[in-house]
Amino acid sequence: MLKRVHFPPSVLPYLLVAPQVIITLVFFIWPASQALYQSFLIEDAFGLSSEFVWFENFVYLWNDEIYLATFWRTGWFSLAVAGLSMSFALVLAGFADRVVRGAMIYRTLLIWPYAVAPVLAGALWVFMFNPTLGIFPYFLEFAGIDWNHYLKSGQAMLLVILAAAWKQVAYNFLFYLAAMQSIPKTVIEAAAIDGAGPIKRFATIIFPLISPTTFFLLVINAVYAFFDTFGIIHAITQGGPAGSTTILVYKVFNDGFVGLDLGGSAAQSVILMFLVISMTVVQFGYVERKVEY
Amino acid sequence: MANINLVNLTKSYDNTEVLHHIEGSIADGEFIVIVGPSGCGKSTLLRMIAGLETVTSGEVFIGDKMVNDVEPAHRDIAMVFQNYALYPHMSVEQNMAYGLKIRGLPKDEIAKRVREAAEILEITEYLSRKPRQLSGGQRQRVAMGRAIVRDPQVFLFDEPLSNLDAKLRVQMRLEIRKLQKRLGVTSIYVTHDQVEAMTLGDRLMVLNAGYVEQFGTPVELYQCPETVFVAGFIGSPSMNFLSVTVADGVLTLENGATVAFSNGHSGTALLGVRPESLIANPDGAVRLKVEMVEQLGANTLVHGHLEGTGTEMVASLPGIETVESGTVLRFDAPQEALHLFDAATQKRLET
Numbered sequence: 001m002l003k004r005v006h007f008p009p010s011v012l013p014y015l016l017v018a019p020q021v022i023i024t025l026v027f028f029i030w031p032a033s034q035a036l037y038q039s040f041l042i043e044d045a046f047g048l049s050s051e052f053v054w055f056e057n058f059v060y061l062w063n064d065e066i067y068l069a070t071f072w073r074t075g076w077f078s079l080a081v082a083g084l085s086m087s088f089a090l091v092l093a094g095f096a097d098r099v100v101r102g103a104m105i106y107r108t109l110l111i112w113p114y115a116v117a118p119v120l121a122g123a124l125w126v127f128m129f130n131p132t133l134g135i136f137p138y139f140l141e142f143a144g145i146d147w148n149h150y151l152k153s154g155q156a157m158l159l160v161i162l163a164a165a166w167k168q169v170a171y172n173f174l175f176y177l178a179a180m181q182s183i184p185k186t187v188i189e190a191a192a193i194d195g196a197g198p199i200k201r202f203a204t205i206i207f208p209l210i211s212p213t214t215f216f217l218l219v220i221n222a223v224y225a226f227f228d229t230f231g232i233i234h235a236i237t238q239g240g241p242a243g244s245t246t247i248l249v250y251k252v253f254n255d256g257f258v259g260l261d262l263g264g265s266a267a268q269s270v271i272l273m274f275l276v277i278s279m280t281v282v283q284f285g286y287v288e289r290k291v292e293y
Numbered sequence: 294m295a296n297i298n299l300v301n302l303t304k305s306y307d308n309t310e311v312l313h314h315i316e317g318s319i320a321d322g323e324f325i326v327i328v329g330p331s332g333c334g335k336s337t338l339l340r341m342i343a344g345l346e347t348v349t350s351g352e353v354f355i356g357d358k359m360v361n362d363v364e365p366a367h368r369d370i371a372m373v374f375q376n377y378a379l380y381p382h383m384s385v386e387q388n389m390a391y392g393l394k395i396r397g398l399p400k401d402e403i404a405k406r407v408r409e410a411a412e413i414l415e416i417t418e419y420l421s422r423k424p425r426q427l428s429g430g431q432r433q434r435v436a437m438g439r440a441i442v443r444d445p446q447v448f449l450f451d452e453p454l455s456n457l458d459a460k461l462r463v464q465m466r467l468e469i470r471k472l473q474k475r476l477g478v479t480s481i482y483v484t485h486d487q488v489e490a491m492t493l494g495d496r497l498m499v500l501n502a503g504y505v506e507q508f509g510t511p512v513e514l515y516q517c518p519e520t521v522f523v524a525g526f527i528g529s530p531s532m533n534f535l536s537v538t539v540a541d542g543v544l545t546l547e548n549g550a551t552v553a554f555s556n557g558h559s560g561t562a563l564l565g566v567r568p569e570s571l572i573a574n575p576d577g578a579v580r581l582k583v584e585m586v587e588q589l590g591a592n593t594l595v596h597g598h599l600e601g602t603g604t605e606m607v608a609s610l611p612g613i614e615t616v617e618s619g620t621v622l623r624f625d626a627p628q629e630a631l632h633l634f635d636a637a638t639q640k641r642l643e644t
Contacts, residue, residue, distance in 0.1 A: 186378035189345050194392035194443070195366040204391075208382045 032273065038266035047260070057267035066243070067251070067268070074247040077161065078225030085165035086217055089172030094202055096173070097180040107177065114170035118228060122235025125163040149237065153244030156237045160245050163236060164229045172217050179213035180206060219283040223276055248272055295356035295369075295446040295479055296321045297342065302351035304337055312338055312503045315351070319496075322477045324470070326494030328484055330526075333500045336451055339483045343449050344368050355447060371440035372449040375456060377432045379424040379439070385411075386420040389438045410438045413472070430461045437469070441476065448473070448480040454489065466492060487527055491515075499523050521639040524565045524632055530594060533571075533606045536636065537564045544631075548601035550578045554631060558642050563634040568594065568609040570630035577623035581606050586616050595622065 039057055041050040061067045092110060099106055116124070129136050129149060137147035149156040183206060191201045207214075230249050233239060239246035239254055246254065249272065256265025297319040304312040312334045319325050327335045340346040342353055344365035352359050360368050371392075379388050386407055393403045411417045414434045424432055433453060440448055450469070454462045470493055473480050484490055490497050491511045499506040499514065499522070507519040511527075518524035518532075525531045537544045540559050544552045569592075571579065580600040587594040593614040596607050600621055608624055616622065633642040 184376065184378065186374045186376055187380060189343075189365070190372065190374060190378040190439075191380070191391070192345070193343060193365045193370060193372050194439075195395040196391075197366065200395065205380060 035266045035269050035273070038262060039270045040263070041266075042263045043260075050263075053263070057263045058271075060264065061267055061271070070243075070246055070248055070251050073244075074226065074249075077157070077229075077247050078222045080161045081164045081168065081225040081229070082218055082221035084161065085168040086172050086214070086221060088165070089169045089176050090207075092169070092173050093176035093180055094206070096177055097206075098198070110173050111170045113167055114174075116167065118167065118231030119235045121163055121167045122232040125159060125166075125232075126236050129159055149241075151241060153241055156241060156245050160229070160233050160236055163232050164225060167232070168221060168224055172221065175213055175217055176210065179210040183209050215286060216283065219279055223279060226272070226276065296354075297447065297479060297481070298352075298354035299342075300352040300354070302338070302341065302353065303349050304334070304341060304346065305349045310349075310503065312341075315505055317498060317505065317508055319479060319481070322479055324473050324480045324482065324493060324495045325498060326482045326484060326490040326496075327498045327500060328487060328490035328494075328526075329500035331485055334503045335483045335485075335500050338500070339449055339451055339481060342447075342481060343370055343372050368447075369445050370447045370449055371443045371445040372451065373433075373436045373440050373453045375452040377424070377436040377453075377456075379432060379435055381424055384421050384423055385416065385427070385435050385438075388424065388435055389442050392439065392443045406442045406444075407438075410442045413441070414438050429457050430465065433457060433465060437472070441472070446479065448478050450480065450482040452484055453482075455484070455486070462489075469493065488529065491527065497527075499526060501526075517641070518565070518632060519641050521563060521565070521634050524634070528567055530568050530607050530609070532565045532567050532632070534634075535564045535566070535599060535604055535606075537562055537633075539633070546579070546599065547604060548580070548599055550580065552578045552631075554628065554633075558633065561636050562642060563636050563639075565632035565634060566626050566630060568607040570626050571608040571624040572626065573608075573610060573622060574625040575623060577625035579606075579624040579626070581608055581622045581624060583616050583618050583620050583622060585618060586614075588613060597622075 040052055040054055042053050042056065043050045096103065096106055096110070113121070128134050129147065131137050131148040131150065134147075140147045147155060149159045187205060187209075188201060191205045196204065226247070227249050229247065230253065233245055233247065233250050234253075237245040239250045248268065252265050252268045252272065255261045255268065259265075297317075299315050299317045302312060302315040303310055315338060317325075327338060329335045337346055341348055342355075344360065344363060348361045353361055355368055355370070380391065383391065389407045389410060390403050393406060398406075407420070408417070411420055414437055416431065416434050416438060419427060419431060419435070424435065427435065433456075436453065453469075454465050457465060466489055469482075482490075482493055484493075491514075494511060496508065496510050497514055498508045501522045506526075507514060507523045509517075514523055514527045518527060521534065525534070535546055537546055538561050539545075539554065542553060542555050544554045544564060546552070546564075571581075581595065581597045582600045583595055583597040585596040587596070590613065592612065593610045593616070594607055595610060595614075595616055596605070597618075598604060599606050608622065610616075634640065635642055
């Protein structure tokens with residue numbers, strides 16, 4: 001039996017955890033509870049009075065077709081972003097894992113996009129795809145494609161997905177590369193001797209062995225697409241044209257700060273809050289199931 | 294089945310040569326052990342034969358085919374790694390079937406071969422388990438199984454027993470030997486353990502600092518070591534080395550004692566004599582001042598110095614003997630047990 005060391009009661013431990021507790025309370029718990037309270041209120045048009053209405057805001061959202069459409073749009077937007085950036089990162093990491101010369105330079109360059117702020121990333125893509133000035137619409141015209149994401153909703157969605165995925169590639173790449181490099185070299189060599197070529201090895205050995213990373217990244221990317229893409233969308237399309245690139249988090253902003261429907265907006269953010277909580281729970285539930293090397 | 298030929302093989306990393314002009318021809322069905330201290334290049338040599346390392350210069354032949362630029366997959370070899378390198382996400386059965394599946398064998402043929410290999414290695418009951426549910430010895434067997442189901446031309450072993458405990462190692466060593474004899478597949482086995490090397494190999498290639506010191510049968514290496522390194526590396530406890538002066542058929546030890554020795558050489562040399570070749574004799578010429586005694590049961594190891602010098606010596610006495618430290622024991626050795634080496638080149642001076 002180990003002897004436990006006993007200390008006399010002291011305020012020191014409380015003082016030491018106080019900063020963390022205070023930060024959590026002020027910046028997370030307080031705003032979250034404010035949002036929760038706000039979601040039960042309806043404010044009049046002039047902002048002079050508010051009425052406590054219980055779940056009326058939520059019931060309204062449940063019956064609002066535009067909101068439900070936004071929900072589905074967000075779902076497939078985040079799926080597209082996660083799928084696109086993860087598969088691209090996977091391919092890049094697969095190559096980087098095989099690079100021997102200049103590996104450091106290659107990796108460093110690939111990590112750069114992660115350091116670009118979302119709004120700047122958005123601005124970058126706006127310039128590249130500007131229908132009149134951009135370089136890409138110029139080339140696309142040769143292929144017979146008339147690019148105008150200000151008017152065409154499909155193109156607008158494609159553009160925000162591309163921009164959002166591009167920014168996340170670096171992050172996914174890092175995790176995939178780390179996962180691939182933690183696979184023992186001899187396992188890969190054994191597969192090579194067993195007759196598997198590079199593509200077969202990737203499909204039957206490397207990819208199954210990094211599946212815990214894939215699952216982790218899937219959750220992280222979904223959360224990213226749900227929340228952190230706000231800046232990109234704001235810079236590129238402002239949710240348009242005609243709401244076709246408005247995802248949940250953008251609608252919270254639009255309805256609350258532009259439309260001034262504070263109660264409805266708060267109700268939407270409460271729903272988002274529960275979504276991210278459930279995603280996190282799922283992730284922690286599965287994170288224990290790791291493949292042993 | 295195939296013979297293997299290594300022709301003037303060298304390996305360099307960034308202009309540093311680590312393997313120097315390795316030559317060797319291995320007959321079909323032979324069991325060759327490459328042995329040497331860590332860092333001598335033995336694993337690198339094996340990996341070059343496997344195709345996992347590039348060849349800087351020289352040629353590797355498997356069968357009659359030069360395989361320098363052939364992918365490992367197409368060399369028709371199987372390899373057992375030190376850390377087993379089993380595929381962690383596959384069951385034992387899938388691990389063993391993987392190579393066959395890639396080669397496109399029919400399903401029933403794969404099942405048959407896996408079952409046979411599993412029976413030989415007595416792992417039939419573990420076929421559905423994952424590698425992490427197995428002990429070290431069982432994983433070792435699975436790794437062996439993965440090699441034998443493929444029915445390759447050559448087996449390569451890279452220190453396959455060094456992660457096992459001592460008892461299991463001895464047992465697996467015998468099993469590998471029996472299995473290799475039964476299958477008759479040309480095998481190359483890398484180890485740093487000279488006992489493992491002596492018991493397993495038909496022939497041993499002793500590597501030191503990237504050079505082949507000697508390539509011969511275990512008995513040749515023991516009885517007739519070509520260099521001081523081989524003489525000291527093979528045999529346990531290692532051989533004693535004493536500096537001597539040779540003149541007119543007489544060896545003069547450092548402390549002035551003389552031993553008759555008919556050899557054409559003269560000048561200074563290094564005399565090698567194995568501890569077990571020293572025979573206690575009250576009139577013996579070699580006087581050993583005892584410092585410490587190790588009782589091993591079957592024999593007794595007497596550690597000490599050649600009397601009057603700082604040269605360390607070990608003698609092995611049969612049975613259990615009690616010797617006080619500080620006493621002086623006298624030994625003789627038959628002429629055929631004396632090995633004479635050139636002090637400068639470290640090479641054997643032939644009688």
